[in-house]
Amino acid sequence: MADVMNVGVNLEAFSQAINAIQALRSSVTRVFDCLKDGMKNKRTLESREKAFIAEFQDNLHSVNRDLNELERLSHLVGKPSENHPLHNSGLLSLDPVQDKTPLYSQLLQAYKWSNKAASQQMVEEDVGTMGRRRRFRPEREVWRPEEPEPKSPAEGMDMAEMDTMIQLQYHAGLASGLLNQQSLKRSANQMGVSAKRRPKAQPTTLVLPPQYVDDVISRIDRMFPEMTIHLSRPNGSSAMLLVTLGKVLKVIVVMRSLFIDRTIVKGYNENIYTEDGKLDIWSKSNYQVFQKVTDHATTALLHYQLPQMPDVVVRSFMTWLRSYIRLFQAPCQRCGKFLQDGLPPTWRDFRTLEAFHDTCRQ
Amino acid sequence: MGVTCVSQIPVAEGKSVQQTVEMLTRKLELLGAEKQGTFCVDCETYHTATTTMGNPAQPGKLMYVMHSSEYPLSCFALFENGPCLITDTNFDVLMMKLKGFFQNAKANKIESRGTRYQFCDFLVKIGTVTMGPSARGISVEVEYCPCVVANDCWNLMMEFMQSFMGSHTPGIPSVFGSKHDSVYSPADTMIQYMELLNKIRKQQQVSSTGMR
Numbered sequence: 246m247a248d249v250m251n252v253g254v255n256l257e258a259f260s261q262a263i264n265a266i267q268a269l270r271s272s273v274t275r276v277f278d279c280l281k282d283g284m285k286n287k288r289t290l291e292s293r294e295k296a297f298i299a300e301f302q303d304n305l306h307s308v309n310r311d312l313n314e315l316e317r318l319s320h321l322v323g324k325p326s327e328n329h330p331l332h333n334s335g336l337l338s339l340d341p342v343q344d345k346t347p348l349y350s351q352l353l354q355a356y357k358w359s360n361k362a363a364s365q366q367m368v369e370e371d372v373g374t375m376g377r378r379r380r381f382r383p384e385r386e387v388w389r390p391e392e393p394e395p396k397s398p399a400e401g402m403d404m405a406e407m408d409t410m411i412q413l414q415y416h417a418g419l420a421s422g423l424l425n426q427q428s429l430k431r432s433a434n435q436m437g438v439s440a441k442r443r444p445k446a447q448p449t450t451l452v453l454p455p456q457y458v459d460d461v462i463s464r465i466d467r468m469f470p471e472m473t474i475h476l477s478r479p480n481g482s483s484a485m486l487l488v489t490l491g492k493v494l495k496v497i498v499v500m501r502s503l504f505i506d507r508t509i510v511k512g513y514n515e516n517i518y519t520e521d522g523k524l525d526i527w528s529k530s531n532y533q534v535f536q537k538v539t540d541h542a543t544t545a546l547l548h549y550q551l552p553q554m555p556d557v558v559v560r561s562f563m564t565w566l567r568s569y570i571r572l573f574q575a576p577c578q579r580c581g582k583f584l585q586d587g588l589p590p591t592w593r594d595f596r597t598l599e600a601f602h603d604t605c606r607q
Numbered sequence: 608m609g610v611t612c613v614s615q616i617p618v619a620e621g622k623s624v625q626q627t628v629e630m631l632t633r634k635l636e637l638l639g640a641e642k643q644g645t646f647c648v649d650c651e652t653y654h655t656a657t658t659t660m661g662n663p664a665q666p667g668k669l670m671y672v673m674h675s676s677e678y679p680l681s682c683f684a685l686f687e688n689g690p691c692l693i694t695d696t697n698f699d700v701l702m703m704k705l706k707g708f709f710q711n712a713k714a715n716k717i718e719s720r721g722t723r724y725q726f727c728d729f730l731v732k733i734g735t736v737t738m739g740p741s742a743r744g745i746s747v748e749v750e751y752c753p754c755v756v757a758n759d760c761w762n763l764m765m766e767f768m769q770s771f772m773g774s775h776t777p778g779i780p781s782v783f784g785s786k787h788d789s790v791y792s793p794a795d796t797m798i799q800y801m802e803l804l805n806k807i808r809k810q811q812q813v814s815s816t817g818m819r
Contacts, residue, residue, distance in 0.1 A: 492756045492790060512753045514608060514790075532728045532753040573753075573760035583763040584770075587639075587727025 258321035265318050269311040276304040453502045453555075458484055461503060461556045465563050472567055477524070485524055487517065488563070491570045494535060496542070497526055503555035505546050505562060510539040537591040537603065538569065548595050568598040575600040609728075609752035610760055610791045612768070613799035614777035615807065616745045624735055624742040631733055631745070632722060634771045640726035646734065647676045648746075649718035650804050653702065653709040670709060671801050672702060675793075683797040687805070691794040714739070717804045719746045728752050729767055736807050744807045747772065748796070755790045757783040 279300055287293040334352060459476060462484070466474040475487040483506075486498040492513050499507040511517055511530040519525045530536050549561045576583050577590040578599045590600035619627045636642075653670040673683040674696070682698040685691040702709060721734030730750040736743045749768055754760040761779055768776045781802075782795045 492788065493754075493759070513755050534728050534753045573751075573756075573763055576762075583766045587729060587767070589763055 255321055255323055258318055258323075262315065262318040262322055265311060265315040269308065269315055272304065272307040272311050276301070276308055279304050455482055455484070458500070458503055461559060462486065465560055468560075469563065469567050471570055472563070474563075479523055485526070487524060488566065489513075490567065493570055493572050494538065496566060497524055499526055503559060505559065508539065508542045508546065510535045510542055534572070534588055534591060537588060538572070541592055541603075542566065545595065565593060565595060565598065568593045568600075571600070577602045577605050579605040608755075608791070608793055609730075609750050610754050610757045610764065611748060611750040611796040611799070612764055612777065612780055613746060613748045613796065613803050614768075614772075614775075614780075615803055616747050616772065616775050618745065624745060628721070628733055628735060628745055631747070631771065632724070635724050635726070635731060635733070638726060638771055640724040640729075640731060643723045643725050643730075645676075645721065646723045646732045647674075647718060647720045648734070648800050649674050649716065650801060652712040652715040654712055656708055656710055672699070673797050673801065675797065675800075678793055681793075683794065685794075685798060685801055687801070691798060693794060715808065717743075717808055719800070719804070721746075731771075736804065738808065738811065743811055746800075746803055748800075750796075756788055757786045757791045757795075758788070 279297075284293045284297045287296055334349075455478070462474055462476050466472070471491045473489045475489075477485050477487070479485060483502075484500040486496075486500065488496040488498060490496065494513055495511050495515070495517055497509045497511070497517060498505055507526065509526060509529065512532050512535055515530060515532075515535075517525055529539060545562055545565050549558045549565070551558050572591070573589055575590060577585070579601055582602075583589055585602040585604065588602070590602045590605070592601045592603050592606050593599070594601065594606070616627070616631065618624055619630065622630070650671050650673045653672060655668050655670065668686060668689075671685050671687075673685070675681075675683070680696060682694050682696050683691060684694065684698060702711070715738075717736065717738040719734035719736045721732060724731040724733070728751060730748075730752060732746075732748040732750075734746045734748070736746055747768075749764060751760050751764050751767075754763075761783060765776060780799055782798050786795070
């Protein structure tokens with residue numbers, strides 16, 4: 246207990262302060278209740294207003310009184326000791342039963358992960374304009390204690406608090422690295438501070454210049470002779486691709502920058518234009534086989550994801566798509582047949598590009 | 608318009624044409640095919656008038672004028688082994704005016720009528736071939752709609768036909784051989800029909816002369 250007293254916390258004042266906070270909260274609630282209820286039904290308008298204003302004033306006075314009380318108590322409570330850099334959490338590390346209950350190491354880990362989650366959330370908010378969740382690789386996210394980002398959770402604190410915060414983060418980074426070395430090799434634990442290993446630039450690929458997109462697409466177009474890609478931009482900067490694969494199928498690919506937003510697969514002989522001559526990106530194919538392939542292509546979009554290198558994603562997707570050149574010729578690699586429920590093998594494995602029926606794949 | 612294979616199924620022993628058709632349609636329905644109305648393909652034969660030909664010794668060529676309910680606004684005019692002309696239905700009127708050059712062999716009119724079934728992306732048309740008042744045989748047309756290159760999907764079509772035609776599954780149609788990788792067209796279907804109907808007509812003539 247002596248330790249606690251040294252830290253300078255007056256427990257008596259503390260409990261009083263908590264009571265005062267409760268009182269303040271209830272008086273504030275009363276103010277808003279009064280505002281919500283509005284004027285009570287009285288005989289004349291004047292008396293109504295008078296009663297309302299009197300009640301409102303009473304409530305405000307009580308809020309003021311409770312606030313003053315709380316302020317007075319807060320001086321009595323005293324500040325926690327500042328000689329320990331980690332504040333109260335540091336006391337945990339002094340706990341002799343640490344070996345039995347790994348509370349402290351768990352705390353540090355939890356802190357580190359919550360930090361990471363917060364910084365990732367920020368990144369996701371940045372990317373969030375896509376309206377779709379992108380996958381992130383947590384190992385890329387190394388916390389840099391020396392350079393807190395402007396939007397870090399520490400925003401809005403004064404310098405001293407910021408300082409302890411940074412210290413805490415730094416400590417948590419190092420300590421959890423050391424504590425964690427044998428398990429979960431997810432973070433770059435090399436003391437986490439080498440300036441060369443900055444976190445990679447976060448996806449700025451949403452704002453790629455159209456010229457770059459054109460280049461990537463035309464390079465892919467040249468890669469596959471049996472595939473022709475026609476790029477157009479009917480709706481501003483977003484590109485739309487019309488991919489014709491041999492004499493088998495046509496694919497409409499809606500891009501946003503270099504990310505593929507939507508694909509529709511249709512037959513070679515199907516109409517892909519609307520009545521006014523634009524690419525029809527909404528209606529689905531008349532044939533069940535291409536409806537199925539459309540579903541699989543959408544699955545492939547979610548499978549091939551690499552936010553740092555969107556051009557690789559597009560190339561992988563096109564390579565995968567190209568395997569449909571033998572849509573009607575390849576038997577299922579599992580059952581050896583061509584048809585199942587009237588459909589040819591519509592699934593192509595993402596790695597091996599082998600043909601399977603939808604129900605034959607693992 | 609997809610790749611189509613037209614073939615004939617022999618009448619089962621001890622059964623009538625009608626009964627064989629019913630057996631076949633029952634198999635299709637068990638497979639899960641859905642009935643989708645009817646269809647009709649007809650074929651009229653025209654002789655070229657020999658007097659107008661340069662060489663009187665040369666026998667007059669036969670021209671076939673065909674209609675299909677699948678292409679209600681078109682008319683197909685074909686020579687055996689020759690070109691196929693796809694025209695508007697007005698062509699029939701034109702042929703009337705060309706009486707001096709082409710004479711209609713009315714007795715040779717032959718047609719196939721029946722039911723149209725859909726199974727997934729397949730269209731199956733089972734028809735009874737009639738010439739005059741009597742039923743002569745059964746035609747089976749199988750179309751795989753999503754594909755446009757005949758040789759790409761032949762194996763797949765054969766597997767499908769085996770599932771309801773069994774041992775009567777036809778071999779690869781001769782028109783497929785000349786197509787290579789080009790796009791399959793409705794004319795190719797009509798050529799197959801012409802060949803099939805001719806075959807049935809000739810069988811008829813042989814059997815009727817044999818009976819005499």
